[in-house]
Every structure is written in structure tokens, then in C-alpha cells.
Amino acid sequence: MHETVYVADCALGRGVFSAREFAPGERILEFTGPIITLAEAIAKGDAEANPLQFDDHHYLDLQPPAVFLNHSCTPNTGVATDFWLVALREIPAGEELRFDYSTTMHENRWTMACRCGASNCRGLVADFRLLPLECRQHYLRLGIVQPFIVRALNGAQD
Numbered sequence: 184m185h186e187t188v189y190v191a192d193c194a195l196g197r198g199v200f201s202a203r204e205f206a207p208g209e210r211i212l213e214f215t216g217p218i219i220t221l222a223e224a225i226a227k228g229d230a231e232a233n234p235l236q237f238d239d240h241h242y243l244d245l246q247p248p249a250v251f252l253n254h255s256c257t258p259n260t261g262v263a264t265d266f267w268l269v270a271l272r273e274i275p276a277g278e279e280l281r282f283d284y285s286t287t288m289h290e291n292r293w294t295m296a297c298r299c300g301a302s303n304c305r306g307l308v309a310d311f312r313l314l315p316l317e318c319r320q321h322y323l324r325l326g327i328v329q330p331f332i333v334r335a336l337n338g339a340q341d
Contacts, residue, residue, distance in 0.1 A: 188212055188280065190251045195298060197251045198279045205270040211280065214266040216244040221290065232295060236287050237265050238331040254308055255281035257301040261327025262287055271325060284308045286322050289332045312336075 188199050188211065205211055214235060224234045224242045233250050234242035243266065245252075252260075252268070260282045263269045268282065281299070288310045295308040311319065311332050322328050323336075 188248050190248050193253070193279055194300070195253050198281075199248050199252045201274050201276055201278050201280055203276050205274040207270055207272050209270045210263075210267050211260060211270060211274075212249060212268040214243055214245055214249045214262075214268065216246040216249075218242070219244045231293065232284075235262070235266075236290060237329060239289070239335075253279065253281045253299070254284040254295070254297065255299040255301055256283065256297060256304045257299075258282045261322070261325060262329065263327055265330060269327070271327070282327070283322065285311050285314055286327050286332075287311075287329050289329070289335060 187202050189202050190197055191200055192198075199212075201211070219234060219242050220240060221242065224231055224244075227233065234244045236242050249268070258281050259271055259274050259278065260268050260280050261271050262282055268280065274280070284295070285308055288308075289312070291310055297304050297306050297308050311322075311328060314322070323333070
């Protein structure tokens, strides 16, 4: 078990919770797992959502505890420098950790109905490029958009 987080039941099934307080910008958890292709991610069937996209053709097949992280349209964490989950604000011990899955998606094929329960819930989790402009800009300022997506945006600005 990881000393900074734990997995427990939550409203969405299982989730990852903070085992201690975290300050804004603090690293919480490094994602680990084997590198797989899009075809291998698709072959996972219902578990296709579990791998984390980190470039145009590759995914990290997340291992516990990261595989249990849930999405939120109002996240308290984000994925920085490819594989680190970082706190976006002060997080007390015992709070569920969630990130916006869209900040890691750039494949133009997979979507998920959102059940995050946030007051600003978008209702659908989809590629970063489909987020409202203000939301995209906010996430870019926070530095929690996967580097390969940032590179693609810099090649084709809105």
C-alpha cells in the first residue's frame, strides 16, 4: 500500500483518497504500469478507460492505486509531467482525489458519460480539445495538460 494514498469505496465504486494533507503543487502519486498501444487499450474492453494516454500512440496501463482514480469536472488534482498526480489546492487527509480525465485525452475516439456530481459537470468526458476554451486555458495555466497535447496545441492554435 502507498503511504500517501489509500483505495476505498466511494460513490462511484472505488476511489483513491489522501492519507495525509497535501499542499497546492505537491506531488502525491507517481503513475506506474506497462506501456501499451491504443489497440491494446481498446482490447481491454470495459477497462479501456483505465490506461493513461501519454503520447499520440502510447498509454500507461495504470497499476493500483492510480487505476482507481476517478474523474471530476472540478478536480482537486492534476497530472503533471506525464506521470505525477499533483495537488491543485490544499487537500485534507481523507478526501477523495480526482483529476479531469480530459487533460490526458487526445485520441478523438473515446468518451464517457460523466457522473462526477460537480456543480459544473459537463456531462461528458471527452478529448481536451473539446473542453470549453476557458477550461482549456485554466488547465494549461495550471500545467496539468499532458505535454504531447500541449505540443499539438502549439502546432495548431485555436
